[in-house]
Amino acid sequence: MSESLIFHFDVDGEDFTSAGQASVQVKKNLRRLGISPEIIRQVSIAMYEGEINMVIHAGGGEADVVVSEDKIEIILADKGPGIADIDLAMQEGFSTATDSVRSLGFGAGMGLPNMKRYTDEMTIDSVVGEGTTIRMVVNL
């Protein structure tokens, strides 16, 4: 694979039921490319958590997955409320999710820590009132 492959998705923020569709598709695409199952799992869990976050907190956004020779990059960009205190948001158990989100099985404050745990690099750029862009890298 000499050139990068890019998968682009619009993540619908209206419908929690459909959240995760992009991650499922990425998982299928990576399988077709013959990427190892452990790497696929890392990428898809990290992206799924990010996708759920975009739907819960930001009203959706855009997701890009770039597969190159030595790494897979996941870029999640939204125009949501932004993260006021990133250090706090990274703490396990801290969550601003509502009770209705918790009743759906999410909002335990594990999303961002989990994304960091399953990837080799993660950076968060966020401006309150403008949005958040998260870039994650899994090395191949």
Add this chain to the structure above:
Amino acid sequence: MKIGTIRDLLEATVICGEDMLDNEVHSACGSDMMSDVLAYVKDQAVLLTGLVNSQVIRTAEMMDMVCLVFVRGKKPTQEMIDLASDSGMAILATDMRLYEACGKLYVNGLVGNGRKA
């Protein structure tokens, strides 16, 4: 343990994946919190849960699970059944509570996170 044995032990009905009853699974976990499944589960093939929505199926798919067991008499929607079938997952449903269902499987040798029963 075969998926068919799980069905027998939990007196469960098979919602989809009849053809998978002879497949062997080696570990399981139980949770209603998908965030925790994504955070703490590793290599478990079976998820027992009382939560019913499409994210349960997607979470299980992300974790490479092969069998879902809905407890407390919960029944998945057709959309969930279709999602699971597409992903090659079996779905069982039992009237047992989560604790009881997990206990039955555990004492019969289906371990949790790599520890011996």
